[in-house]
Amino acid sequence: GQNIDQPTEMTATEGAIVQINCTYQTSGFNGLFWYQQHAGEAPTFLSYNVLDGLEEKGRFSSFLSRSKGYSYLLLKELQMKDSASYLCALRVDSSASKIIFGSGTRLSIRP
């Protein structure tokens, strides 16, 4: 089976930097995703890591360490619109395309 752990809630200040951690246990690994979900809306894709290291995309970066079962999402220059839930998700099987989601981290940005 799989297990994905993320903090339930985080708070940060506009203009600052925040790191959202994700740890996982899985028997198979074929990539880790981060999604953003605003309240009442569908998730939207942020990043995908399959190899160790840092992937940078504008204000957002994602890091993966497969040996440690660890990933983080780094958000820089925080804006009020970044208030949302951030979902860590695993693709566990190369022959199937399904993704398993964590419970998500609800990020609140204060002025």
Add this chain to the structure above:
Amino acid sequence: DGGITQSPKYLFRKEGQNVTLSCEQNLNHDAMYWYRQDPGQGLRLIYYSQIVNDFQKGDIAEGYSVSREKKESFPLTVTSAQKNPTAFYLCASSIARQGLQGYTFGSGTRLTVV
């Protein structure tokens, strides 16, 4: 424009009734999925289908049924056997061996039992 459409946006069900949620995509994606999300929770997989006329149970399939008669369509029926159906239901699609983009999601259906 290509996309994935869920309908209706809001749905009310009386206890004991079956209801069907629609999901249609014109992205030419092979795989389609149904997830359930409860308040403050992550997404839990109900059913998924990687090709037409084939589908597999996810983690919480009891009380639900699906069909995949066309590549574009993957309707979900919430049966009376599902004891706690009130939730936000999300449909998604992807290419069969997904690359960097992961899923494309529909806008969701919020189901409430009255």
